[in-house]
Structures are given as structure tokens and as C-alpha cells.
Amino acid sequence: xxxxxxxxxxxxxxxxxxxxxxxxxxxxxxxxxxxxxxxxxxxxxxxxxxxxxxxxxxxxxxxxxxxxxxxxxxxxxxxxxxxxxxxxxxxxxxxxxxxxxxxxxxxxxxxxxxxxxxxxxxxxxxxxxxxxxxxxxxxxxxxxxxxxxxxxxxxxxxxxxxxxxxxxxxxxxxxxxxxxxxxxxxxxxxxxxxxxxxxxxxxxxxxxxxxxxxxxxxxxxxxxxxxxxxxxxxxxxxxxxxxxxxxxxxxxxx
Amino acid sequence: xxxxxxxxxxxxxxxxxxxxxxxxxxxxxxxxxxxxxxxxxxxxxxxxxxxxxxxxxxxxxxxxxxxxxxxxxxxxxxxxxxxxxxxxxxxxxxxxxxxxxxxxxxxxxxxxxxxxxxxxxxxxxxxxxxxxxxxxxxxxxxxxxxxxxxxxxxxxxxxxxxxxxxxxxxxxxxxxxxxxxxxxxxxxxxxxxxxxxxxxxxxxxxxxxxxxxxxxxxxxxxxxxxxxxxxxxxxxxxxxxxxxxxxxxxxxxxxxxxxxxxxxxxxxxxxxxxxxxxxxxxxxxxxxxxxxxxxxxxxxxxxxxxxxxxxxxxxxxxxxxxxxxxxxxxxxxxxxxxxxxxx
Amino acid sequence: xxxxxxxxxxxxxxxxxxxxxxxxxxxxxxxxxxxxxxxxxxxxxxxxxxxxxxxxxxxxxxxxxxxxxxxxxxxxxxxxxxxxxxxxxxxxxxxxxxxxxxxxxxxxxxxxxxxxxxxxxxxxxxxxxxxxxxxxxxxxxxxxxxxxxxxxxxxxxxxxxxxxxxxxxxxxxxxxxxxxxxxxxxxxxxxxxxxxxxxxxxxxxxxxxxxxxxxxxxxxxxxxxxxxxxxxxxxxxxxxxxxxxxxxxxxxxxxxxxxxxxxxxxxxxxxxxxxxxxxxxxxxxxxxxxxxxxxxxxxxxxxxxxxxxxxxxxxxxxxxxxxxxxxxxxxxxxxxxxxxxxxxxxxxxxxxxxxxxxxxxxxxxxxxxxxxxxxxxxxxxxxxxxxxxxxxxxxxxxx
Numbered sequence: 001x002x003x004x005x006x007x008x009x010x011x012x013x014x015x016x017x018x019x020x021x022x023x024x025x026x027x028x029x030x031x032x033x034x035x036x037x038x039x040x041x042x043x044x045x046x047x048x049x050x051x052x053x054x055x056x057x058x059x060x061x062x063x064x065x066x067x068x069x070x071x072x073x074x075x076x077x078x079x080x081x082x083x084x085x086x087x088x089x090x091x092x093x094x095x096x097x098x099x100x101x102x103x104x105x106x107x108x109x110x111x112x113x114x115x116x117x118x119x120x121x122x123x124x125x126x127x128x129x130x131x132x133x134x135x136x137x138x139x140x141x142x143x144x145x146x147x148x149x150x151x152x153x154x155x156x157x158x159x160x161x162x163x164x165x166x167x168x169x170x171x172x173x174x175x176x177x178x179x180x181x182x183x184x185x186x187x188x189x190x191x192x193x194x195x196x197x198x199x200x201x202x203x204x205x206x207x208x209x210x211x212x213x214x215x216x217x218x219x220x221x222x223x224x225x226x227x228x229x230x231x232x233x234x235x236x237x238x239x240x241x242x243x244x245x246x247x248x249x250x251x252x253x254x
Numbered sequence: 255x256x257x258x259x260x261x262x263x264x265x266x267x268x269x270x271x272x273x274x275x276x277x278x279x280x281x282x283x284x285x286x287x288x289x290x291x292x293x294x295x296x297x298x299x300x301x302x303x304x305x306x307x308x309x310x311x312x313x314x315x316x317x318x319x320x321x322x323x324x325x326x327x328x329x330x331x332x333x334x335x336x337x338x339x340x341x342x343x344x345x346x347x348x349x350x351x352x353x354x355x356x357x358x359x360x361x362x363x364x365x366x367x368x369x370x371x372x373x374x375x376x377x378x379x380x381x382x383x384x385x386x387x388x389x390x391x392x393x394x395x396x397x398x399x400x401x402x403x404x405x406x407x408x409x410x411x412x413x414x415x416x417x418x419x420x421x422x423x424x425x426x427x428x429x430x431x432x433x434x435x436x437x438x439x440x441x442x443x444x445x446x447x448x449x450x451x452x453x454x455x456x457x458x459x460x461x462x463x464x465x466x467x468x469x470x471x472x473x474x475x476x477x478x479x480x481x482x483x484x485x486x487x488x489x490x491x492x493x494x495x496x497x498x499x500x501x502x503x504x505x506x507x508x509x510x511x512x513x514x515x516x517x518x519x520x521x522x523x524x525x526x527x528x529x530x531x532x533x534x535x536x537x538x539x540x541x542x543x544x545x546x547x548x549x550x551x552x553x554x555x556x557x558x559x560x561x562x563x564x565x566x567x568x569x570x571x572x573x574x575x576x577x578x579x580x581x582x583x584x585x586x587x588x589x590x591x592x593x594x595x596x597x
Numbered sequence: 598x599x600x601x602x603x604x605x606x607x608x609x610x611x612x613x614x615x616x617x618x619x620x621x622x623x624x625x626x627x628x629x630x631x632x633x634x635x636x637x638x639x640x641x642x643x644x645x646x647x648x649x650x651x652x653x654x655x656x657x658x659x660x661x662x663x664x665x666x667x668x669x670x671x672x673x674x675x676x677x678x679x680x681x682x683x684x685x686x687x688x689x690x691x692x693x694x695x696x697x698x699x700x701x702x703x704x705x706x707x708x709x710x711x712x713x714x715x716x717x718x719x720x721x722x723x724x725x726x727x728x729x730x731x732x733x734x735x736x737x738x739x740x741x742x743x744x745x746x747x748x749x750x751x752x753x754x755x756x757x758x759x760x761x762x763x764x765x766x767x768x769x770x771x772x773x774x775x776x777x778x779x780x781x782x783x784x785x786x787x788x789x790x791x792x793x794x795x796x797x798x799x800x801x802x803x804x805x806x807x808x809x810x811x812x813x814x815x816x817x818x819x820x821x822x823x824x825x826x827x828x829x830x831x832x833x834x835x836x837x838x839x840x841x842x843x844x845x846x847x848x849x850x851x852x853x854x855x856x857x858x859x860x861x862x863x864x865x866x867x868x869x870x871x872x873x874x875x876x877x878x879x880x881x882x883x884x885x886x887x888x889x890x891x892x893x894x895x896x897x898x899x900x901x902x903x904x905x906x907x908x909x910x911x912x913x914x915x916x917x918x919x920x921x922x923x924x925x926x927x928x929x930x931x932x933x934x935x936x937x938x939x940x941x942x943x944x945x946x947x948x949x950x951x952x953x954x955x956x957x958x959x960x961x962x963x964x965x966x967x968x969x970x971x972x973x974x975x976x977x978x979x980x981x982x983x984x985x986x987x988x989x990x991x992x993x994x995x996x
Contacts, residue, residue: 073837073838073840074839076838088837090831091830091831092826097823097827101840102839105840109839111840111841111844112821113821114819115816115819115848116815116816117600118602119818119820121600289720386666390885390956391957391961393882393885394953394957396953397950398950398953401953402942405942405950521879528724528727529724532720567735567736570738571736574729574731574735577728578725582713
């Protein structure tokens with residue numbers, strides 16, 4: 001029994017069957033990659049997991065509880081954090097404030113009317129956020145506006161924000177899309193380190209084969225809304241069906 | 255039954271004005287993505303085009319008329335419009351009488367010019383700024399425009415009558431077989447409705463059947479892609495802004511005989527027109543027109559004595575009430591498209 | 598000081614000094630001089646300055662922090678005013694219960710309006726609030742006349758019940774008071790040719806404004822304030838950080854509605870009358886102008902904006918042609934007439950034109966309002982000193 005169990009999930013948009021009949025099980029503390037060509041339904045599947053979309057059929061269970069019908073913030077409070085394709089951070093706020101907000105969310109829950117005490121007086125939050133910034137090697141940038149960060153640093157900050165909530169499952173949506181090679185390698189190293197040092201399950205949707213094969217312990221290949229095959233990276237590499245459906249295409253696309 | 259027909263008719267002229275303004279607002283929003291709070295001011299300026307033209311036509315010089323004497327036997331001083339000198343008295347009088355319809359010809363170039371200046375001079379710089387900034391700057395512009403008009407024309411409404419030929423009323427009741435005088439309707443309001451229908455039809459035909467219109471519609475659907483095709487969208491959108499300004503202006507010109515224009519009529523109509531646009535669905539042209547007529551007619555029904563007896567004051571708030579209900583049940587309005595202004 | 602950082606304490610002290618010394622600051626010209634008509638240090642105007650300051654501070658908590666642009670805030674001010682006047686009619690002419698009830702009623706009303714309007718965002722939210730405000734205005738004018746007085750509005754009358762005060766003798770006018778101290782009480786200080794007026798009503802309103810300002814600093818610096826700025830910056834990330842944006846924005850909406858109600862209650866406490874025009878949408882537009890002009894999202898901006906607009910309104914609308922003729926008298930005739938012709942449309946009754954132009958200029962060139970203007974000028978001077986560039990790049994977002 002995995003930490004995330006997806007059973008018979010289907011989703012239609014008008015005449016388009018985006019997800020056919022998806023079954024997926026992600027084991028606790030593993031790194032699981034979901035790959036597939038464009039339009040395979042990767043993003044739709046991800047959106048079904050975090051509450052942005054509600055599937056037409058099937059069930060999604062996280063740690064024995066259904067996530068269906070819950071709002072994104074409720075699902076997040078259950079222990080699922082999401083990293084977006086383009087980093088979603090609070091651009092108008094400083095790096096430190098960015099890091100403090102998830103700490104507050106972790107401590108106080110979805111809503112807390114804390115309108116009189118100053119932020120600076122919340123010692124536990126300040127310490128926690130500072131600690132997290134150090135972990136992310138961003139302590140020197142704490143007073144910068146987040147919008148002024150480089151692309152790689154924005155990604156790093158976003159991942160740090162997700163981690164500071166101590167999620168049990170971290171979902172990453174093409175975390176290295178549009179990144180330079182050096183930034184991509186940094187991100188891979190960071191994710192490796194996270195998965196080694198923490199009790200955390202990582203599910204990653206990725207286009208870049210280099211990233212997938214450096215990180216994943218198991219890979220699910222999605223094609224036309226249904227899982228084609230699920231296996232270890234080594235077996236996936238040699239799988240004829242996968243080559244035909246996917247790898248051939250990315251070589252031209254990349 | 256006759257009362258119902260009468261209310262529908264009564265709703266048509268206000269509905270026409272709402273529909274025309276809302277149409278222009280939607281054109282601007284759909285093409286340029288700008289929320290234009292100064293659109294009511296364009297309606298108002300159109301109305302003052304009619305005032306201006308009738309003033310120009312009655313510009314006079316004073317002559318001494320030897321044929322008329324006052325009681326002391328001195329010749330009278332008489333103001334003679336210049337237009338008499340050009341066309342003679344009879345034609346001159348006819349032209350003055352027809353000042354409002356003639357203002358259409360005068361208003362079209364003026365309004366398109368104002369639209370161009372507004373778009374190139376101000377709005378253009380706000381495409382990339384947040385909607386709140388667009389609302390705020392056009393709100394400021396609306397204040398400036400109405401204060402300028404107030405400076406030149408004063409604060410009081412200026413009566414601007416329709417041509418004599420349209421002054422009476424039309425007895426619909428007699429025509430439809432009801433008692434005479436149950437459904438009477440001023441001719442000019444019929445003219446206004448017909449005029450609005452023609453303008454709306456023309457705008458739709460223009461968008462539907464010309465290449466220009468096709469590009470604009472494509473641009474409304476997906477601006478970036480059309481831009482990538484190497485088509486100069488910006489220039490077309492400037493022209494679109496001019497057209498929208500002209501539509502609002504013409505709506506104003508023709509409205510002058512129904513309500514004497516004053517400097518704040520634009521703001522009064524704008525608030526309601528925005529509600530109309532939102533009810534119709536932001537970015538939907540048919541929605542704007544439909545909602546305009548619908549709300550105009552609803553408003554007129556709500557002011558019936560029978561209705562007011564049951565729900566006093568409902569005529570004052572019906573439009574807002576409907577807007578609130580529609581926005582809560584159909585977030586995109588009656589005919590709104592997915593993904594427009596949903597942030 | 599009072600749990601504020603040094604910077605914020607300085608800001609608070611500046612505001613306190615400005616309000617306490619306002620009778621001096623606003624009366625710079627000696628009595629009887631040609632410029633004396635531009636003195637603004639009389640009670641009625643000073644009261645308006647601080648009361649609209651409160652209104653703008655509250656509006657800024659919503660618009661400045663969350664970015665939700667409400668075009669209907671005057672409705673809350675109006676509802677607060679009506680509640681206050683009824684308190685004065687039914688209970689007592691003491692302003693304390695009137696002000697308290699105005700805050701409570703405006704809070705409840707804004708809870709209802711906010712709960713519905715906040716289901717939408719962006720332009721839809723603006724239109725919904727506008728629709729609610731216009732509806733309130735229309736109702737106050739027509740159907741609700743028994744409660745609102747319709748076109749004539751409401752004033753306390755001699756024969757109102759006023760349970761706590763007891764009956765007034767015939768011919769006496771009911772006056773608003775603070776435990777016996779009448780709002781209209783003034784003390785005039787004569788210093789040479791100068792006359793300074795210290796008015797009880799003004800100082801009560803000023804104390805309330807200082808408290809309101811202090812509270813807004815606390816809100817800006819609190820975790821709640823930070824969450825609101827997060828909502829403005831990126832609502833998507835807020836949701837995916839396990840935070841429920843709706844109650845945060847609703848709380849901000851209600852708080853700003855209560856500020857508006859407080860302002861409405863104070864207005865009634867000062868002039869003991871209310872009319873529906875207070876809720877007209879131009880009044881909602883005015884508070885937007887004040888906040889933007891001063892600097893939305895900054896602490897002191899709304900106070901400056903409200904003060905600036907109300908002060909300029911007073912000054913500019915008092916300039917007439919003869920004043921202009923005095924000013925330009927030293928010029929040759931032709932140039933004098935020309936200058937007067939150019940300036941004339943912008944003064945006197947043309948104040949709204951000036952305001953509209955000013956507002957457009959601010960939105961176009963200074964989106965941060967007067968505060969940003971001040972910062973830019975400050976930076977200009979700093980740059981001249983080469984040693985001082987370290988602190989330069991750091992701009993705190995909520996200043």
C-alpha cells in the first residue's frame with residue numbers, strides 16, 4: 001500500500017478524454033517519476049491530485065484518506081505540497097517573508113486571525129524560516145524581493161517553502177523546465193539531497209530524461225491518458241513500447 | 255396585456271442606450287483588454303456634439319430689419335442665423351430643425367478622432383498594467399472630460415429637441431386593436447430604437463463579413479497568436495477603439511431629445527452599462543446587447559405601479575439586484591467565455 | 598514604543614504631532630491679511646481632514662494590502678452615519694454610543710456585502726461592490742425613507758425620545774457631546790495677528806484617528822497583514838501553501854468596512870446630520886482617489902492623500918477671479934489676462950478638473966502616490982552623497 005493510491009481515475013474535457021483509466025501507486029519515501037509525451041495527461045493527473053480538478057471517475061487516496069472534493073488548501077494541509085512549472089512565489093515580498101508564510105501555515109493552519117502581534121515577535125517562526133533559508137543556501141538573500149531572484153533561486157526558494165511545511169508528499173511539475181544546464185544540475189542535486197535526508201515522498205513530472213534517470217526510483221509512462229508501463233529506470237530505458245511512444249519523440253523535441 | 259406591451263416599448267429606448275454603450279465597452283475590453291471607465295464620458299461627449307452643432311447652426315449676426323418696427327416706430331434689431339444667408343430662410347430653418355440627426359455626420363469624425371487620441375495618447379500605455387490601474391486612469395480621465403464639458407457648457411441640462419416631424423406620439427394600441435390611447439409611444443423613441451438596431455447590426459456585420467473584422471475577432475480570441483502571424487494587430491485595435499468611441503458618441507447624439515444632456519449623464523449611464531457588460535458576460539458582444547435590452551425592459555417593468563405596490567422601490571435597484579444574482583449563479587455572465595477576466 | 602519598530606514609532610510620532618499641532622499648521626496666515634482666506638485651521642475642515650483620514654486608512658487595509666479594489670466603500674460610511682444618528686435620536690446625544698454602534702452596524706453590513714462580493718475577484722469584485730453601494734443609495738433615497746429621511750436626511754430633533762438624556766426644554770437644540778463636553782466647544786488663542794482655534798470635536802476625532810492609525814500599523818506588521826500581502830502577490834501560491842484566502846480577505850474587508858463606519862459615525866458626531874448623498878458612488882470614488890494619491894499599500898499614504906485632497910479642495914475652490922487678478926497684477930496687462938484665462942478653469946468651481954488631472958498624473962507617473970514621490974526626491978538627495986548608497990537599494994514594501 002503506497003502513500004498515494006490513484007484508482008481508475010478518468011477525466012473528460014468536452015469531447016476529449018484527458019485521462020482514461022489511471023491506476024498509480026506511489027510508495028512511501030520513494031522518488032517516483034511520471035513521464036509521457038505532450039498531451040499524455042500528466043498535468044491533468046497532477047491537477048486531480050491537488051484539488052484543482054475533480055476527476056469524473058475513480059478515487060485518489062492519500063495516506064488512507066480521500067482527497068477528492070477537498071479544496072487545494074485542505075489537501076495541502078493533509079501533507080501534499082506542490083512545486084509549479086514556473087516558480088509560484090510571492091514576488092512582492094522578501095525572501096524571508098516568503099519563507100515565513102508556509103511556516104505560519106504549518107503552525108496556525110488555514111486561517112488564523114493574528115492581527116495585533118508583530119511578525120518579528122513570532123520567534124519560533126523566524127527561527128524556523130531562517131534555518132530553512134540556511135538549508136537552501138539563501139541566507140544572504142533574505143531581504144531581497146523574491147521577484148528579483150534568478151530563475152534557479154526562485155525554484156530553490158519555492159522548494160524550500162514547500163519543505164518548510166514538512167510535507168509527506170512533494171509534487172514537482174517539470175521543475176527544471178526552461179532552466180540552464182547548470183541550474184538543472186543544481187536542482188537535481190538539491191532534490192537528491194532532500195530525498196536522502198528527509199522522510200519524504202517525491203513525485204515528479206518531467207520532460208527532461210536526464211533529470212528523470214538521475215533521480216527516479218520508479219517511473220510511470222503515461223500515453224494518451226493511460227499508464228503505458230511502470231518499472232525501474234533501467235527497465236524503462238530498454239522498453240520497446242516506451243521507445244516507440246515517447247523517447248523517439250522527445251529526441252526530436254529536445 | 256396592453257400594459258405589458260407598453261412597458262416593453264418603454265424599456266427599449268433605455269435598453270438601446272445601455273446596449274450601445276455596453277457594446278463599445280465590450281469591443282474595447284475584448285480587443286484591447288482594457289476596462290474603460292471613461293466610456294460613459296464618450297457617450298456624454300456625443301450628446302454634446304449635438305448641442306454644439308445646433309449652436310453652430312444657430313450662430314447669428316444682428317441686422318436691422320426695416321420692415322418691423324417697435325412701438326416707438328424704430329426699426330427692430332433681429333438676429334439672423336448665418337445659415338439663412340447661405341441657404342435662405344426656409345431651407346435654413348429645416349436644417350436647424352434637423353440639427354440632431356445632422357449631428358450624426360458631425361459626431362462620427364469627432365468621436366473617431368477623440369477615440370484615436372485617447373488610445374494612442376493614454377490607453378496604449380496601460381495594456382501591460384494591472385486592471386486596477388486601467389480602471390483608475392480612465393476614471394480620472396472621465397472626471398477630466400466631464401469637467402471640461404461642464405466648463406464650456408455649464409452644469410444645467412440643455413434641451414435639444416428632435417425635429418418637428420418626430421415630435422408627436424404614435425398610438426400603438428389602436429394599431430394592435432386595443433383601445434386608443436392605451437399604448438402611446440413617442441416617435442423619437444421608435445427612431446432611437448431603430449437607429450440602435452441599425453448600429454448594432456452594422457457593427458456585427460462589420461466584424462462578421464470583413465477581413466478586418468475577422469482579424470479583430472481572431473485577435474479577441476487569441477491576441478498573441480494573431481500577432482505572431484505578422485498581422486499588425488495594434489493598428490487594427492486602434493481603429494476598433496475609434497469605432498467603439500463613435501458607437502458611444504452616436505448613442506449620445508440620438509439620446510439628446512429623450513433626455514436633455516448634462517455633464518454628468520455619462521457617469522450615470524456608465525455605472526449601469528458596466529453592470530450590463532458584466533451581466534452579459536465580459537468580452538461577449540451578443541451578451542452585451544442582449545443584457546442591455548433585457549435590463550432596460552426589466553427596469554421599465556419594475557417601475558409599473560402594480561409592481562411598486564408589492565415591492566416598493568424595486569425600480570431603483572432591479573438592475574443591481576439582477577447583476578448580483580447573475581454574478582453569483584453564473585460567474586461568467588449570460589454569455590461570457592471561459593477564461594476572460596477570471597483571475 | 599507600543600510594540601512598534603523604531604521606524605514605525607517615528608511615523609506614529611510624526612502623525613501625532615501633525616494632528617495635535619494642526620490648528621497652528623493649517624493657520625499660517627495672520628488674520629486680516631490677504632491670504633487669510635486660505636487658512637484651513639477652522640474646526641469644520643480640520644474635523645473632515647482627520648475623519649476622511651480614518652476612512653482612507655481603512656480603505657487602504659483592503660486595497661493596499663489585498664489589492665481588492667472596492668468601488669462601494671461609501672455605503673459603509675453611510676450606514677455607519679445612519680446608525681449613529683439613530684443612536685442620537687433614541688438614546689443620547691453623547692457621541693460614544695453613537696460611534697460604537699456605527700462601527701458595529703457597518704461591520705455587520707460589510708460582512709454581508711463582503712461575503713457575497715468576495716466570491717469574485719478582479720473587475721467583477723469592483724462591480725459587485727459598486728452595485729451594492731448604488732443599491733443602498735437608491736434604497737436610502739426611496740423606500741427606506743422612514744429610516745433614512747430620504748432626500749431631506751436626518752437630524753436630531755427636540756422631540757426625539759432620547760431615553761438617557763431626558764426631555765429638552767422647547768427651543769433648546771440637541772447638541773452632540775462627549776460626557777457633557779460639547780463638540781462645538783472651541784478655545785481661541787490669539788498670538789499677535791494670528792488666531793488659532795482649538796476645537797473639542799476636532800481633538801476627539803484626532804485622537805480616534807491616531808488610534809486608528811496605530812491599529813493599522815499593528816495590522817500591517819502582523820502575520821495577518823503579511824498573509825494579506827501574500828494574497829495580493831500570488832493567490833495561487835497562498836492556496837497551495839495550505840492557507841484559505843477567503844477568510845483573510847473577508848476579515849480585511851470587514852475591518853475596512855468598520856473603519857468606514859467609524860468615519861461615518863464621527864461625521865455625525867461632528868455635524869449631527871446625514872443624507873443619502875454620502876453613499877453615492879462618487880463618494881466611494883473619492884476615497885479611492887485619496888488612497889491612490891497618497892500611496893496605496895503604504896502606511897502614511899492614505900492619511901496624506903485624505904489631508905491633501907480635503908485641504909486642496911478647500912484652498913483651490915476659494916480662489917476666484919479677483920484673487921487671480923491680485924496675484925498677477927504685477928504683470929503687463931496682456932500677459933495678465935492671458936495667465937488668468939489659462940489658470941481660471943482650474944480654480945474655484947474647477948477644482949474637480951484639477952483633481953482629475955492630478956489623479957491621472959499620479960496613476961500614470963507615480964503609481965506609488967505621494968509617498969513614492971517623496972521617496973524618489975529623498976533618493977535624489979541621497980545619491981549626491983556617495984558614501985550613503987548602502988541603504989539605498991533596500992525599500993521595505995509596506996512603508
